[in-house]
Amino acid sequence: MASGVMVSDDVVKVFNDMKVRHQLSPEEAKKRKKAVIFCLSDDKKTIILEPGKEILQGDVGCNVEDPYKTFVKMLPRNDCRYALYDALYETKETKKEDLVFVFWAPEEASLKSKMIYASSKDAIRKRFTGIKHEWQTNTYDDINDPCNLADKLGGNTVVSLEGKSLRS
Template identity: 30%
Template sequence: MARFQELRAGRAHRFVVFKVDDSLQQVVVDKVGPRESSFDDLTAALPADDCRYAVYDHDFTVGDATAVVADGEAPRSKIFFVAWSPAAADVRSKMVYASSCEGFKKELDGVQIDLQATEPSELTLDVLKDHVS
């Protein structure tokens, strides 16, 4: 959870990708995206044939989110949780990730928006923008 805390509190990372370890007993860090990473870097870090969890720190301005502020646009940030379960993943992997998802999310204090995606079209920058507007 240290990497997630670094993302949430210290804003040290743009994203963290997690996987269930080989023993199927715990969730471990798979990849970490530095602060200058893009959303495309996150989607590229997700395997096409296996499940993962990810958290992504999405920066936007209130103008992007269609919120009104007196002094114009102001920067904002929201942390997204992504449950990635592609169609090409084997059934066992999908079952393991589905059964451990809620428990793992409870450990991620500060996540504001949950997404589930099974294909790349469900995980785009436009989808994120829809959730902050």
């Protein structure tokens, strides 16, 4: 089901910047996005960056103590969103960093919002080539528990997320 919604060039640029991990100067690394949220424009015709809804790598450890919890708090309780989250996690063997595409469709969102976001998801997903992890979540309890994200990243092999132990 296609909605005819377009994806803004800014959204694609942010994705490409987050996806490509090349040598960055310390100053550039601080400006790299850790998480970003996308929404529909007011006219519902374009997927855009939601103003002010991002976490920069340089914020982590300074004014953002727990990037995952901060990311979750940025999501609206009663409307849908798309997001990219750059997850830093550790398995039993190694440390990893992967982008996760999140489709947030809370139960409290209107039916109209759920329908337009669901029908537009393919448009943004096609522009995000190379995403290994996709997560659709519908309840705050589900997205608020970092173990659920860990399950998407590698199940019970994931032992920590953002430096915080998940399983004892």
